[in-house]
Amino acid sequence: MRRIVVNAELSPATHTGSAAGGVGHSIAHESAHKHVQGTAEYVDDLPLMPGTLFVATGQSSKPHARIRALDLSAVKSAPGVIDVIVQGDIPGKVDVAPVYAGDPLLAGDVVEFIGQPIFAVAATSFVEAQRAALLAKIDYEELPAQLTVEDSLAAQSFVLPQHQLLLGDPEANIESAPHQLSGEIYVRGQEHFYLEGQISEARLTEDGGIHVISSSQHPTELQKLVAEVLAIPFHLVVAEVRRMGGGFGGKESQAAPLACIAALFAQRNRRPVRYRMPRRDDMIQTGKRHDxxxxxxxxxxxxxxxxxxxxxxxxxxxxxxxxxxxxxxxxxxxxxxxxxxxxxxxxxxxxxxxxxxxxxxxxxxxxxxxxxxxxxxxxxxxxxxxxxxxxxxxxxxxxxxxxxxxxxxxxxxxxxxxxxxxxxxxxxxxxxxxxxxxxxxxxxxxxxxxxxxxxxxxxxxAKHLNQAGALLQIYTDGSLLINHGGTEMGQGLYTKIQQIVASAFGVSVHRVMVSSTRTDKVPNTSPTAASSGTDLNGMAAKDACDKIKADLIVFACEHFKITAEQIQFNNDVVVLGEQELAFPAFIKLAYLNRVALSATGHYRTPKIFYDRxxxxxxxxxxxxxxxxxxxxxxxxxxxxxxxxxxxxxxxxxxxxxxxxxxxxxxxxxxxxxxxxxxxxxxxxxxxxxxxxxxxxxxxxxxxxxxxxxxxxxxxxxxxxxxxxxxxxxxxxxxxxxxxxxxxxxxxxxxxxxxxxxxxxxxxxxxxxxxxxxxxxxxxxxxxxxxxxxxxxxx
The missing domain is CATH 3.30.365.10 (Aldehyde oxidase/xanthine dehydrogenase, molybdopterin binding domain)
Structure with a gap:
């Protein structure tokens, strides 16, 4: 394989400060060595807490049907089974749709696709949960099913109203053109096939809340939906994501049901719960790219x-x-x-x-x-x-x-x-x-x-999603911790944020740590999607950097009797007129003089609008x-x-x-x-x-x-x-x-x-x-x- 690379090293002088490995440099992914060594922790790598329960779901075998009878007696008496739930056991909101209603956490009287979850089982082992879910007896009344795009077009059946773009007068110009052509193509969808399948773990907190650790591109949506399903305030739910083994969009809305079911079992049984979908279930139950x-x-x-x-x-x-x-x-x-x-x-x-x-x-x-x-x-x-x-x-x-x-x-x-x-x-x-x-x-x-x-x-x-937040903290040893609303799924977002923060203060990237994405650190975050992860979260992180840096410059001007133009942050050193201080020493001095060393940042994309x-x-x-x-x-x-x-x-x-x-x-x-x-x-x-x-x-x-x-x-x-x-x-x-x-x-x-x-x-x-x-x-x-x-x- 040959590879042509241009611009492999941008000049650091074009950025805020000279930083080892900062913006413009080709440095390795921040977790690359962990991936190679096998020490990078995904949700299923976390040590099992005592008493952990495992989840499986019972699924519809019909594409469209009314459930006439549901017998779960054999499921409940199966070895290892601790709890079984159906839609009626949900204490709060049943629908977990991301935008428009239509996605029940568990099906009610009607099922609408083969594989739709009807009930869920919590057992003392993964295998026991899977085996128990197969024991249900379900009697269906089959209903007419539309299975293809052609079926839908023939029935004029749509999930949402149509929308149209119009520029000029296409009909007249097509008719008057020297040449005309018509045609069609059918473009099939695509399975996400991420390396790490869908998974969530829910743990009860001492105040009656839930801590959800998930493989999700949208922690805030997890927090919202878990809270709504459990009928508790948002602030009692913390959603955390350290990394995903791939997402590709498949963990933007599809991760939420797993988190909600795990959280519901955790609340009912006061035990930790882990819900991992086997690959086959994942491919049957979760959505794909549209045909x-x-x-x-x-x-x-x-x-x-x-x-x-x-x-x-x-x-x-x-x-x-x-x-x-x-x-x-x-x-x-x-x-x-x-x-x-x-x-x-x-x-x-x-x-x-x-x-x-x-x-x-x-x-x-x-x-x-x-x-x-x-x-x-x-x-x-x-x-x-x-x-x-x-x-x-x-x-x-x-x-x-x-x-x-x-x-x-x-x-x-x-x-x-x-x-x-x-x-x-x-x-x-x-x-x-x-x-x-x-x-x-x-x-x-x-x-x-x-x-x-x-x-x-x-x-x-969706205009409101074009915003992001960040929380930056600088410690007295000169190390920096940045938290932001974006999630890492292997694409290098954390690495780029690390470089952005390092460049802002002219320090080595090794001084900067990016912590797990958590809803109790940065609230109301947008999904990491639409190719906007770095655009949004990078600017939010820079905003936090700029706020702290502005306070540091004001302090330095007063303390050292110099002008702002005489201050530079470069190569782990702060230049203060005729003298220099190592970055850690300067930060400790600022702390001793009561300068704020933490700040939140926010960014919203300008100019954009669309009139539907x-x-x-x-x-x-x-x-x-x-x-x-x-x-x-x-x-x-x-x-x-x-x-x-x-x-x-x-x-x-x-x-x-x-x-x-x-x-x-x-x-x-x-x-x-x-x-x-x-x-x-x-x-x-x-x-x-x-x-x-x-x-x-x-x-x-x-x-x-x-x-x-x-x-x-x-x-x-x-x-x-x-x-x-x-x-x-x-x-x-x-x-x-x-x-x-x-x-x-x-x-x-x-x-x-x-x-x-x-x-x-x-x-x-x-x-x-x-x-x-x-x-x-x-x-x-x-x-x-x-x-x-x-x-x-x-």
Whole structure:
């Protein structure tokens, strides 16, 4: 594997103070050595407290049914069972939905998906709880079930009202355009498949409260829902998260039910409770990335430039809203990706199905919207006999053509230069010629190449979530402790916060400790999601630093009779005019003179707003950008393929930590490649998920990583006043993997001399690629029957 890294060491002089390992330096993840040594503690690593109970749930075996009778006598008498609860045993609020109602902690009279929890068991061991849960006798009256997006559309059944974006007059411009096209693509969802499954532990406190330790991206939501379920005040609940073994959005809303059930058992039995989902239960009971059915019609000119686009984006939401309003909104906001649509109508539908309620996943709907426009541009290129890259470049946002369908203007035009640079550094044009020659001389092996861009909006689309808090404490030995509302799931947030604080005071990062995220330290926190963890919490931490630093400077001016301009914090030393003090000595002096050495910080994202009634506004503070070139080789006889080479140029503004950013880009790309190629979510005709274990759900492995994998950072500061002019890097890289799907489609198209783009729904498994190739064969033989092609559809 080759790796190109630019800007690996930013000059410390560009930041507040010179600090060893501070902002701009490529330092290791703060827990990297613990991960390697096995000493990093996750929830299930914590020592068991005496008397700990373990939880399992009894689940519905029907997708939609009324419960006529529920016999739990055998469950209650099973070995090791201490307690069993049903919905009627919940003392407070039954619904634990994150936004809109619809998610009962335990089902009542009606179940709405296979796997929905009906009752919960607490036993003295994990195995005993699991065995007992299987002993229930349930009598159902089956009800009609909608299991697919098509079922929902036919019944006009939705979990929330539709929403529409409108720019100009798309219908008239499509009709008057020199060329028109229509089409659709079905983009399947994705299982989070985090290394650490869903888990929570609840412990009773002496004042009747609950301490919940969880693997969650949203501690404040845990605190709120646990308190509401138990009918106690929020201040009696402390939710704590030290780290997660991966989250990817799957622990934003889905962790709450485990915490609530564990807390309920702890309150009832006055014993500690641990609720860990086995992998199979996790894959059955928790939501995934939404399936999307995307349809469009478009008008364009002979250069491939869009004149009008009409899109429908239908998301498979499951039985309840969960976070689907925001997810489908973000799909709509990203249905333009990097392109000026000129005149556009984008309709978003939130389809109700009797399947598990789908939820957040890295990209939060954005990837699904992008797939619609990228498929359309590919089709336009083939219809006009052009290289898809040229059609993409012709439609890029440029000054003067820079209004999105939701009314936000693009202010930083990064992509034209970024794409031009990547096109040259990757030798795209020469490789395109070589690939065409290869394909002309090889019958069974075909190569494909594609360059696709990403423009991803950064901010929560729910405005109130764009805020964060932090608590900073400096001790008299010169060590610093920072607590903030963000959670660490392996993405390096704690490391970046550590660097931000170190740079603020010009001290070594080793002086700074980031403590577990706790709701009794920083209240009312937003989830760590939407790629905003560092943007929000980094600025809140800096605000706390600035407050203490301002007091220290006032003290130093008075004590040493100097001006503020004569004071510098650098390299663990405080320069005070003509003299210097080591940072610990200066802090101890400040303490002896009664200077406050703790402060809270707060940040709220400026400028953002969105008027849902007019569907116009500025929902994002800025956009993160990137582009990737992928090359593949496929076997036309089997549909099998290999990703040979990937070149990425990605925009992270002024990188806070280039090593971590590159790691996030690499990991995000591979995860996105899995979503689009190997990770196939499947249900049977009765609504039971088939892909429920590692045996039948295939995430990428080390063998899938391309042999040549080049990653470069596009070094251009953010125009917005973000933390040290950096940009978010969590979600945008996932969508760079669209280039792999496009390269596979390109290889298929080569069998028609690039005159035709076959339908290639995702994930583009070898089987789907094979049927796309059959569609190409049918195109080459127009007189032949196309009956076989239908097997490649949804």
């Amino acid at each position: 999307f059915l995307n349809r469009w019609k478009a008008g364009f000119d002979s250069d491939g430039k869009l004149l009008g686009v009409d899109m429908l984006l239908a998301g498979k939401c499951g039985f309840s809203p969960d976070l689907s309003e925001g997810i489908v909104d973000r799909a709509m906001f990203h249905a333009d990706n990097a392109y000026f649509l000129n005149n556009a109508r984008i309709l978003g539908l939130r389809c109700k199905t009797h399947t598990v309620s789908n939820t957040a996943f890295r990209g939060f709907g954005g990837p699904k919207g992008m797939m619609a426009i990228e498929t359309l541009l590919e089709d336009i290129a083939r219809a006009l006999g052009k290289d898809p890259l040229d059609v993409r470049k012709a439609n890029l946002y440029q000054p003067g053509t820079d209004e999105t369908p939701y009314g936000q203007k693009i202010e930083q035009h990064v992509l034209p230069e970024l794409i031009e640079r990547l096109e040259k550094s990757s030798d795209y044009r020469a490789r395109r010629v070589a690939i065409t020659e290869f394909n002309n001389t090889h019958r069974t092996l075909k190569k494909g190449i594609a360059l696709t861009p990403v423009k991803f909006g950064i901010s929560f689309t 009634a007019t569907a116009k506004g500025q929902p994002f503070l800025y956009f993160a950008n990137g582009a990737a070139v992928s090359e593949v080789t496929l076997d036309c006889l089997t549909g099998e393929y290999k990703v040979e080479r990937v070149d990425i140029l990605h925009d992270v503004g002024k990188s806070l930590n280039p090593a971590i950013d590159i790691g996030q880009i690499e990991g995000g790309f591979i995860q996105g490649m899995g979503w689009l190629t190997t990770e196939e979510l499947l249900w049977d005709e009765k609504g039971r998920i088939i892909s429920n274990s590692p045996a039948n759900y295939k995430i990428p492995t080390a063998f899938d990583v391309p042999d040549i994998f080049n990653v470069e950072l596009f070094d251009e500061p953010n125009l917005e006043n973000t933390i040290h002019l950096s940009k978010a890097v969590g979600e945008p890289p996932l969508m760079l993997a669209i280039s792999v799907w496009a390269a596979l489609r390109d290889a298929c198209s080569s069998t028609t001399n690039y005159q035709f783009s076959p339908r290639l729904d995702t994930p583009a498994t070898p089987e789907r690629v094979y049927w796309a190739l059959q569609e190409c064969i049918a195109f080459n033989q127009p007189g032949e029957s196309k009956a076989l092609v239908t097997r490649g559809a949804i």
